[in-house]
Structures are given as C-alpha cells and as structure tokens.
Amino acid sequence: MAFSKKVKSVYVSMSVDELKKEIEKYEREYQSMIIQRAVKQPDNPMKIRNTRRLIALLETILREKELGIRK
Numbered sequence: 001m002a003f004s005k006k007v008k009s010v011y012v013s014m015s016v017d018e019l020k021k022e023i024e025k026y027e028r029e030y031q032s033m034i035i036q037r038a039v040k041q042p043d044n045p046m047k048i049r050n051t052r053r054l055i056a057l058l059e060t061i062l063r064e065k066e067l068g069i070r071k
Helices: 005-012 016-039 045-067
Strands: none
Touching: 005 045, 016 045
C-alpha cells in the first residue's frame, strides 16, 4: 500500500518531537501485533506490513528533518 500524499503531508508537517512520539506509538503497536501473530492467526495480516512501512516512512521523514533536507 502506497501512502497517499494527504497522509504524507500530515506527517511532514509534524515537529521532530511529534514524529518521535508517533514512531514510539506505532512501534509498540507493531510489537504487539508480532506477539499476537505468534500466538494465533492475525485477523488482518496486511496491517502488520502497513504498520512496518508506516514506521519506516516516519523514520525517513524524521531523519530528513534532522539532516535539514526537509523543513
């Protein structure tokens, strides 16, 4: 699933601190899904992949802001 421009623009407009909080939130959610997957079959396995990709997107935006590439 490619993220829409609207979704990306919401995250791009966030501050560095807000991005870090979002990353923490989604990492906790992702870890929870991985544990649940080990115990039983997930209801929506695509949600695991989408969460992992969202974390990667947030980390990329955060790194770009730290380097000054994206303002």
